[in-house]
Amino acid sequence: MTDPRTPEDQTPTPQATETPIAETQTSDSQRRILTPGSDLNPRREFLRSAAMFTGTVAALGGGLEVLTRRPGLSSAEAQAADPFSRADRPLGPYDTKEKVTPYQQATTYNNFYEFGTDKSDPARLAGSLKPRPWTVRIDGEVRKPQTIDIDTLQSWFPLEDRIYRMRCVEGWSMVMPWLGFPLAALIRRLEPTSKAKYVQFTALLDTKQFPGQKQQVLKWPYVEGLRLDEALNPLSFMAVGLHGRTLPGQNGAPLRLVVPWKYGFKNIKSIVRITLTDKQPLTTWMQAAPQEYGFYANVNPAVSHPRWSQATERRIGELGRRKTLPFNGYADEVAALYKGMDLRKNF
Template sequence: MLIRNAPDLKDCDVTDQGLYLARRQFIAGAAGLGLAACGGASPASAAPLKYSPNRMSIDENKTPLDDVTGYNNFYEFGTGKEDPAAYAKMMRSRPWTITVDGLCDRPGSVDIDELIRRFPLEERIYRMRCVEAWSMVIPWVGFPLASLIKSVGPKSSAKYVAFETLRDPRQMPGQRSAVIQWPYREGLRLDEAMNPLTLLAVGLYGQTLPNQNGAPIRLVVPWKYGFKGIKSIVRIRLTDRRPQTSWQMLAPGEYGFYGNVNPAVDHPRWSQAKERRIGEFFRRKTLPFNGYGEQVAHLYRGLDPRKLY
């Protein structure tokens, strides 16, 4: 069911874990918009968030909370699916500062809780499709990335948005190994970042975002594979050049810049035609753009679909 504006592979069917691995501060005057250095923030907690329901949601069964928080890819805490839940408690998500800079008129840094206060929160129930061919349906809480970008005044020369996650091996033990080149990096074209579907999530299931799911703030781009959803963001930079992304740097023949969900384009080592929805027994067909084509297909007109992965 498409949103309106207003599974099926076992883990062993996907790829062996060992083979799969063969994958602050600019502070400026922006007082008018609040992108300035803030004082200490409140400690992290599982407190409820105040938010409004949003019409940009799908009417599908939500994945149980225990699965959403207990089955994750977050290599900063280890390569196993259970590692993030086991080790992410080591990370402090408060205080936390996010820097927004690059090609914009009002660059600066802002405390996460101040950021949350400035942008009204919404609940968005989205499909999430992992490149490994499993999927979930998650009720995120957050605000549109476009709202943040507009607030800093992007320059006409800005064409892309680059993201970086926290780099701190003391808190993130997975960073003590060279699985990827740290910090984790991701990127979007500016028009993708400004699409109404693109979300900066700060919670799920109505609660503050758990550490293992990318606390205190992560990117959610529902028509792309999950590796595009960078977690624990500390920097957002507007640029005129396509940014390098972590998986593309590690395995350019397997992971492209776009990462759009496309059942017709297989990963070099497994099919993307079907997926296993966590909690279901039978595999289901994967939808082009993860079912969001009506909202995003126009972004890629004239481009070779095989190059959008």
């Protein structure tokens, strides 16, 4: 199958716009959310308690934004109040110091082929996605297989911020402030069996909610996977929010994977099933174009895509290009996972 993507330097540049704005179970009284700014504490607590309303406000195109913005703030004031936009923001142990991509750009320049292949399709059509009610089936090589409601699932873990670089295989990048929990915490809670070697993720298949699935540009549903040791790496993250708000539909509501050292297409969105298995999953892009998209999809400036170089990238919102970093700048944390492997062959 021919890949409908094009390298970033052939795609339109989005216009800069003003931003509108351990694995233990803990009790509600023990659970605390660490935020980079105290003004987000009430919004995070509200995020959990008001999640049932996301299906209603999703049709408004902004997740819970209309409920979490302070009344009376102008767009400029809302941006200034966003702690993720401040250069002096406190940083967590996994955070990058780089400038965060504004909410407006992070939610209007997206690849989400379930809505369509144009960058503007996800934001334009995201109102069709209903993130509540939502369940996630967990099965395979685990001692505790179950089907769990998304609100119960996220209540198992204290939510935390992670400010990660995101590099698309097309050659553009962003810096995203995710809200969620470590994937390792979920996997350990499920008690994998000794046969578990890989984790397979499956996205929702529903042509009413995802009009792009009516077109066979890919084989649906979207499937991705990680080796178990990759999934257990501290950087692997399950996101339920973005910029301190409920995750918008166009960014993968209500649950998505974030593995920042891999190209963006590995970060599967709108997950409905997590399966631990002894076999390497056949992922969607491997089926579509195996000569172009491998299982690992690690960011590697030394290995070009067959149709364009990966040596540089363009950060959305900036002019010019910058050098692409091995493993997207996370080599210290993840390079050991691939010791002895040929990263040109295992691309």
